[in-house]
Amino acid sequence: xxxxxxxxxxxxxxxxxxxxxxxxxxxxxxxxxxxxxxxxxxxxxxxxxxxxxxxxxxxxxxxxxxxxxxxxxxxxxxxxxxxxxxxxxxxxxxxxxxxxxx
Amino acid sequence: xxxxxxxxxxxxxxxxxxxxxxxxxxxxxxxxxxxxxxxxxxxxxxxxxxxxxxxxxxxxxxxxxxxxxxxxxxxxxxxxxxxxxxxxxxxxxxxxxxxxxxxxxxxxxxxxxxxxxxxxxxxxxxxxxxxxxxxxxxxxxxxxxxxxxxxxxxxxxxxxxxxxxxxxxxxxxxxxxxxxxxxxxxxxxxxxxxxxxxxxxxxxxxxxxxxxxxxxxxxxxxxxxxxxxxxxxxxxxxxxxxxxxxxxxxxxxxxxxxxxxxxxxxxxxxxxxxxxxxxxxxxxxxxxxxxxxxxxxxxxxxxxxxxxxxxxxxxxxxxxxxxxxxxxxxxxxxxxxxxxxxxxxxxxxxxxxxxxxxxxxxxxxxxxxxxxxxxxxxxxxxxxxxxxxxxxxxxxxxxxxxxxxxxxxxxxxxxxxxxxxxxxxxxxxxxxxxxxxxxxxxxxxxxxxxxxxxxxxxxxxxxxxxxxxxxxxxxxxxxxxxxxxxxxxxxxxx
Amino acid sequence: xxxxxxxxxxxxxxxxxxxxxxxxxxxxxxxxxxxxxxxxxxxxxxxxxxxxxxxxxxxxxxxxxxxxxxxxxxxxxxxxxxxxxxxxxxxxxxxxxxxxxxxxxxxxxxxxxxxxxx
Numbered sequence: 001x002x003x004x005x006x007x008x009x010x011x012x013x014x015x016x017x018x019x020x021x022x023x024x025x026x027x028x029x030x031x032x033x034x035x036x037x038x039x040x041x042x043x044x045x046x047x048x049x050x051x052x053x054x055x056x057x058x059x060x061x062x063x064x065x066x067x068x069x070x071x072x073x074x075x076x077x078x079x080x081x082x083x084x085x086x087x088x089x090x091x092x093x094x095x096x097x098x099x100x101x102x
Numbered sequence: 103x104x105x106x107x108x109x110x111x112x113x114x115x116x117x118x119x120x121x122x123x124x125x126x127x128x129x130x131x132x133x134x135x136x137x138x139x140x141x142x143x144x145x146x147x148x149x150x151x152x153x154x155x156x157x158x159x160x161x162x163x164x165x166x167x168x169x170x171x172x173x174x175x176x177x178x179x180x181x182x183x184x185x186x187x188x189x190x191x192x193x194x195x196x197x198x199x200x201x202x203x204x205x206x207x208x209x210x211x212x213x214x215x216x217x218x219x220x221x222x223x224x225x226x227x228x229x230x231x232x233x234x235x236x237x238x239x240x241x242x243x244x245x246x247x248x249x250x251x252x253x254x255x256x257x258x259x260x261x262x263x264x265x266x267x268x269x270x271x272x273x274x275x276x277x278x279x280x281x282x283x284x285x286x287x288x289x290x291x292x293x294x295x296x297x298x299x300x301x302x303x304x305x306x307x308x309x310x311x312x313x314x315x316x317x318x319x320x321x322x323x324x325x326x327x328x329x330x331x332x333x334x335x336x337x338x339x340x341x342x343x344x345x346x347x348x349x350x351x352x353x354x355x356x357x358x359x360x361x362x363x364x365x366x367x368x369x370x371x372x373x374x375x376x377x378x379x380x381x382x383x384x385x386x387x388x389x390x391x392x393x394x395x396x397x398x399x400x401x402x403x404x405x406x407x408x409x410x411x412x413x414x415x416x417x418x419x420x421x422x423x424x425x426x427x428x429x430x431x432x433x434x435x436x437x438x439x440x441x442x443x444x445x446x447x448x449x450x451x452x453x454x455x456x457x458x459x460x461x462x463x464x465x466x467x468x469x470x471x472x473x474x475x476x477x478x479x480x481x482x483x484x485x486x487x488x489x490x491x492x493x494x495x496x497x498x499x500x501x502x503x504x505x506x507x508x509x510x511x512x513x514x515x516x517x518x519x520x521x522x523x524x525x526x527x528x529x530x531x532x533x534x535x536x537x538x539x540x541x542x543x544x545x546x547x548x549x550x551x552x553x554x555x556x557x558x559x560x561x562x563x564x565x566x567x568x569x570x571x572x573x574x575x576x577x578x579x580x581x582x583x584x585x586x587x588x589x590x591x592x593x594x595x596x
Numbered sequence: 597x598x599x600x601x602x603x604x605x606x607x608x609x610x611x612x613x614x615x616x617x618x619x620x621x622x623x624x625x626x627x628x629x630x631x632x633x634x635x636x637x638x639x640x641x642x643x644x645x646x647x648x649x650x651x652x653x654x655x656x657x658x659x660x661x662x663x664x665x666x667x668x669x670x671x672x673x674x675x676x677x678x679x680x681x682x683x684x685x686x687x688x689x690x691x692x693x694x695x696x697x698x699x700x701x702x703x704x705x706x707x708x709x710x711x712x713x714x
Binding site for chain 2: 008015018019022028031032034035038039041042045046048049053054057059060062063066067070073074077078081082084085087088089094097099100
């Protein structure tokens with residue numbers, strides 16, 4: 001059987017790619033995609049831990065499903081905000097959203 | 103626990119849920135008659151919140167320590183925070199009565215969303231399981247994103263909401279990563295089971311889990327409580343958001359962040375106190391108050407100034423948690439509760455003045471406050487009181503909070519921390535008094551002839567905030583007793 | 597154990613090689629006589645104009661947002677359906693309540709006019 005650590009390494013890599021995306025992307029939707037990668041890394045972790053640590057209790061699976069759902073709700077609100085921002089500003093580039101500063 | 107008891111203990115949450123649903127439904131029913139909806143729905147929301155508050159206080163009297171499955175714990179501490187959130191929301195709705203309808207055609211949703219946000223806070227502060235903690239935090243976050251971006255035609259509002267959202271989504275993902283490791287290390291998600299596994303001895307992998315898990319969790323919690331370095335969203339979201347929403351974010355939502363930090367660390371991870379979380383919290387606290395104050399000095403916009411001031415205040419509040427450390431009497435935690443309670447009225451009061459000035463002049467920058475004493479003696483004297491309380495000058499509630507929290511730090515032998523906090527308070531007094539200088543000594547551009555009208559609702563909100571700010575300062579004993587009692591059951595678990 | 601994975605590896609290599617081999621062979625033997633018309637994006641039909649990054653009407657996204665709710669609903673209903681035999685009436689009512697809440701949300705959006713095509 002594939003050892004647990006392999007899954008954790010893949011998840012860590014995925015998480016790092018997500019963080020990289022969040023930190024470097026200028027487009028709000030791109031940042032959101034980075035966040036989704038991070039969340040998927042978490043899901044991978046949760047399901048792997050479920051399989052190896054507590055295969056008889058469904059906690060990890062339930063947690064993963066809830067993360068998926070909440071991520072969808074979050075993305076829906078986020079995209080709505082992106083649309084609202086685009087309507088008022090004609091841009092979704094985070095660097096150009098600079099009315100508020102100081 | 104029987105089903106009836108479960109419903110009894112969940113009744114504040116159920117009431118809030120029903121009220122929010124009622125406001126949404128009535129808004130639909132009256133959609134052809136928006137005037138009627140705008141007139142009545144705020145009072146439906148207020149009435150519902152009042153009922154929820156009464157139920158919460160009644161439950162407090164029962165002094166419960168009730169587990170609902172392993173998911174929630176209803177104890178005096180959680181009820182304390184529910185009460186804070188409800189009172190905060192009521193003041194926010196009062197202050198928004200003129201503000202929101204003047205700026206957007208979507209009014210009823212605002213009141214419903216504020217009630218929903220209170221429900222989210224009620225879930226967070228009693229959550230006892232990582233899954234429910236995550237769910238509650240996201241619930242509050244998503245509601246807050248919408249509230250911040252509520253004026254969807256306003257550039258600042260939408261921009262603030264988008265920034266809040268991007269930071270919030272990333273922070274919650276990092277927090278979840280920490281939760282997944284906590285789950286992996288212990289095989290459990292409810293805090294008490296996690297504590298049991300850890301108390302079996304920190305060997306091998308388990309010992310290694312502590313620091314990274316706490317650090318990752320603190321990203322998400324620190325984001326809610328707007329601790330440096332997870333605060334970058336706060337100034338923009340606070341400035342862009344409709345001012346009543348800013349008041350809510352700076353008080354009730356921040357209090358929820360502290361409630362969850364306290365519960366997770368004290369109930370779930372007590373064995374990591376000495377080596378892991380006390381140093382982390384201490385570092386965060388020093389960073390937060392110092393940076394918040396230093397940046398606040400340079401601010402020329404009142405909302406932004408209060409945003410940085412509220413970041414700095416979060417640093418002081420955090421001292422309460424650090425100082426739990428070696429103090430058995432729990433001075434730190436009850437100090438934190440008193441601080442948050444006084445801070446609720448003080449800060450909302452300050453924002454209500456900002457709202458009143460903004461309603462009259464449309465401006466939030468400091469020059470708009472020039473000569474306020476002549477244009478509206480009421481607003482000026484109220485703001486003076488709130489600023490004195492924020493600066494921690496007696497006989498106000500802010501002083502009592504600072505006194506208890508700093509005192510707990512000294513008693514727990516965190517002398518350096520206490521000294522840094524006191525130096526910071528002095529720096530903070532400087533920019534608070536700068537606002538006072540504007541109000542009293544700077545000549546207004548129009549010579550101060552144009553008086554600022556204050557509506558009855560705002561007047562009521564102001565008087566409540568002012569009365570409570572003074573009452574907590576002058577007649578401290580009952581509040582301290584109440585806070586100590588609220589903290590005590592958590593202490594027993596710990 | 598590893599042995600059985602080797603089959604998958606060999607299979608993957610063959611499948612990949614098969615896909616690459618065809619075009620590669622064609623590229624090797626085909627005559628190369630480029631001219632302006634041949635190098636056009638389309639040899640026949642209407643030439644494209646404007647940029648590829650055209651803007652879609654925001655309305656599509658708003659519908660997609662509402663769709664997402666029901667999309668994710670499946671994530672909860674699927675495990676419930678799989679374990680339906682063991683769960684019984686209680687879970688059936690729970691699932692029905694869950695769907696009803698979502699339908700309530702849809703009704704709200706509908707009555708608020710979010711489904712009108714503007």
